[in-house]
Amino acid sequence: MRLVWYNHPRSVFRRLRESLRAQLLAWVILTLFGAICFNLYDSFRTADAASKLVTDHTLLASARVIAEAVRVDAGGTVEVDVPPAAIEMFDTGYGDQVFYQVITAWGNLVAGYPELPLPTVERVGQDRAFRNAGVRALTLNHPVVGLPKDGEIAVTVAVTHNAQYALRRRLWFSDFTKQLVLVLLAGVVTIIGLQRGLAPVLRLRDAVRERGRDRLDPLSPSMVQSELRPLVLALNDHMERVQNQMAAQRRFVSNAAHQLRTPLALISTQASVAAREKNTERRDEALQALRNSTHQISRLASQLLTLSRAEPGSRRPRTDVVDLVAVAREVLGTQAEEALRRGIDIGLEENGSVDVEGDGTMLREMLVNLVDNAIRYTPAPGRVTVAVTRQNGTAVLRVEDNGPGIHPMEREHVLERFYRIIGTEGEGSGLGLAIVLEVATGAGGTVWLDDAKGGGLVVTVRLPARAKH
Ligand SMILES: Nc1ncnc2c1ncn2[C@@H]1O[C@H](COP(=O)(O)OP(=O)(O)OP(=O)(O)O)[C@@H](O)[C@H]1O
Ligand SMILES: [Mg+2]
Structure with a gap:
């Protein structure tokens, strides 16, 4: 028609x-x-x-x-x-x-x-x-x-x-x-x-x-008069950004697929083993491993979902007024049991509410990931401290532990997607700190990794604070 x-x-x-x-x-x-x-x-x-x-x-x-x-x-x-x-x-x-x-x-x-x-x-x-x-x-x-x-x-x-x-x-x-x-x-x-x-x-x-859908090579500026050249250059600039973005998306999807494939293959093998195993003890072992793999894959899926939500343009920008102290207290509350199980002491340092503007759910996810890393990578008996302060109109969130820390050479890389330091124990997808970076920059802030005073890692997130009324 x-x-x-x-x-x-x-x-x-x-x-x-x-x-x-x-x-x-x-x-x-x-x-x-x-x-x-x-x-x-x-x-x-x-x-x-x-x-x-x-x-x-x-x-x-x-x-x-x-x-x-x-x-x-x-x-x-x-x-x-x-x-x-x-x-x-x-x-x-x-x-x-x-x-x-x-x-x-x-x-x-x-x-x-x-x-x-x-x-x-x-x-x-x-x-x-x-x-x-x-x-x-x-x-x-x-x-x-x-x-x-x-x-x-x-x-x-x-x-x-x-x-x-x-x-x-x-x-x-x-x-x-x-x-x-x-x-x-x-x-x-x-x-x-x-x-x-x-x-x-x-x-x-x-x-x-x-141009076809996938043609993003630059246009020749000489095809228009000099006054219009800046427009062509701006177009080319934009196309280059789109091209980089597309390449990053492709890398991300292939990485994600790769990450999903390993636990899926494991699940398949463990399920076959469990099905074949006559010995009840060994079957229980296989079922336990199966559950671990399922847990791992479900964690990966939820991290992927969080990251995609934290990306700019994926959600309607929200400007909730969020008290970082309240969020930190709530997150530490939910992680307290896990910390106790791992022999980690957790504490909160604050002196009154610190309001920031942003997406409340995403800011909570950011804190969950920081506290989760600190608890997970600090050997027992360890100590994790979350401090929320206000410094000259900036909200400063510090998550400090006394674990092994991250070598300066690795600090830039751990913020990348799917990057895990070689030899890191325990399960994980390498997306936690990428989520932290995405949420912080989305709210107009920065992320800084440093050595903690007594060894260990301190992650500092700075966000524009909301003026006190
Ligand atoms: N507090 C910490 N102390 C020491 N190393 C850390 C700490 N936090 C992160 N790391 C290192 O940085 C890497 C990346 O962390 P990130 O949170 O991005 O991924 P992950 O924890 O491996 O996976 P997940 O997506 O499940 O969080 C980790 O694999 C770990 O090696
Ligand atoms: Mg993590």
Whole structure:
């Protein structure tokens, strides 16, 4: 069965939010769109101003031709015979209508349309409404020889907008198309640049995606630009860590299997011997050995389980408030019988509770393993002391015995998994101190092995203590 994703409108936004390429493209397109809108507006304003300027020049020229034609006859009457050129200069093929008006300074209409709207400033073209249409009008004051009083006439010429608008359209269009071509060109170049710039990132994605489950060899940093190299290096670093982790896991599993195999083989042999043995005494011996082997294997299983629980990420991190003194007292209580049986004196040194934060169960397991080692490896009559103190915000747990101790050369190794010192007597899987180390570091602490004063071993675990309330 194949899953088909339908293009839901929300997925477009999600894609935009999640995809770097889509985001960059969206920004480029948005910028281009803004640039085009601005161009549209700016080129319109330029074209409008140019077309007005051209119309105003023609209006001024026309007004001047009309003004030149104004005469004052012998009786003082002002007359004008409008030359056809003054009107014809507007004949540009757009069917514009031309209106004019000539008045004297004292307000007498000499010729033209009396109701023609007049601009407010001389020699400056202005848009006016006339006969339900828009016109562009311009007034020119002109002196006329022989006129009484102020001696000037005012000539106003107005023309409908057809030619002006046509010119504006033409200018606008040519300017806009030029700018549009430039903007689009810039856009295309940016998008191509973007695609090319992102190509190495996509190549890196494909290289990572196409790798098989077990391929963890480093990626080549030269496949991406210098800015992205730290990312590739970080990835390589991470893969190396994963690889080491996987190798450690493999070693651990094979070690565990190895450790399990020996007692299992023993159990099988001892069971066969017990089954075959007719002599009751010898059969009991074989059954006793069988029980010991079973005990050994069950201890190994429980140590393995504890270690796997102590590993980071295997349990939800817990931050119980744990009083180490109370835990130590409880652990010593449960081990008291075994200590007595082995002829070991056990004691606790403390002066008040010492709280730490961490996983209570795991911290208890840590103490169980330390006390168990001390009791087990110290020959009778021996002495084991657990001391819990607080030193400048640090909880210090010391488990001291007067046994054989551990040679300095061996101290680092005994913290490794499955490591037992050659010649160590009694059963054991070599996981106890590895559990101690894992729990202590998981709670943000350290483990230190040293010689005890009177011989023997002292294990010191330091953990960040919780402030006293
Ligand atoms: N208090 C001690 N005195 C002397 N040797 C010790 C002491 N504690 C540990 N050792 C040595 O360090 C080795 C590792 O100890 P660890 O607790 O890791 O494993 P183990 O005790 O052998 O097995 P288990 O997993 O059952 O605890 C032991 O085999 C022992 O040789
Ligand atoms: Mg142990």
